[in-house]
Amino acid sequence: ADLRNGSSWPALARAVVESTPVRGAMGFRLLIDERKVGALNLFSDTVGAFTSAAAADHASMLAAFASVTATAIGRGEDIDSLRSGLVSNREIGKAVGLVMAAQDLTADEAFDLLRRTSQQVNLKVADLARTVVENHSVGKDR
Template sequence: MGELVTDRRRLWSLGPAPRNEQAGPEVLAHVLSELARELHHVDDPDDVLREAVDAAMDLVPGTRAGSVTEVADSHRVVHKAESGELPAQVDALMSEVGEGPCLDALRHRRIVRVEDMRRETRWPRFAPRAAELGALSMLAFPLFVKDDSLCALNLYAHEAGAFTDESEHVGRLLAAQAAVAYSGAQRAENLLAALETRDLIGQAVGLLMERYSITAGRSFETLVRFSRQTNRKLRDVAAELVRNAEAGAHR
């Protein structure tokens, strides 16, 4: 991860790009293509999001802080990645009052831009307190693949008018790449979990077959019945059976 950040900063100089500094399209295309390759090789979905925040701080003009959040229970904001104290405070505020740029970005699946939080009227409960925290400018990008909303990439600046059309353009490209990489990492993680679950259940079925001299079908039915009776997931029941068998073998 550190090598990727270093490579980007070698192209863009140290720190975020100044607001009036625009990179040529060839440089931007090169950096974003390299970022896409790096994200493709990140296995942990949360690491993908942390990479996206780091990249946004380096590449999106005006950005001074960033976070990735998802929405639970229609309005509660859940942190997935953040760059520091300001994003954590502002995202917590959005969760508390149930309104703000991040929530609108996900609900309406569009980019939300705030020029000056002190003059913002769209979120009367959120905007004044966000301005007091020091987030005078914000950009929120929905991260989604096709119709599946995933998270929102939120960018912050301490000064008003920090984000430009160039900021939106770069951020949109970055958000699209991050969404695809995050979705892919989630699918891979879910597949791995499914394979592990299958192996655990297979081990548990084998143990029951050996212990009670019953068929594989009867063993599986026994696991399912016990899972329902105890209101526990089948995977947890199988895992406990395997752990107990292993513990008994070591006595």
């Protein structure tokens, strides 16, 4: 959160602070098939920019997208497959938000509910999420 205080790598932090405007950093491992293949490193010129849960949630979502992309590239998947995966992920995110609001649940609880329901009705989570979003939209049109 603050490279000037309490870094795990004090020499590196000191060098970064002395030579750049960076004051905070956050890093995530990128995994393919449970193997570390790289990292997504985020930097801020504002102390404390990465202290909120929302910042960590957004950053972990970026890391997930980066891992999906790296995995797809590593496996030779085309851009249409990536685009389809990102659209599905977006639909799942919308559905999680709707379930959170409707059921007064946390994001993890809402996703778990979608996952369990998808298993019970034998639908992919993305397909169930699309249905949740579509049904919500239909309800708004009435």
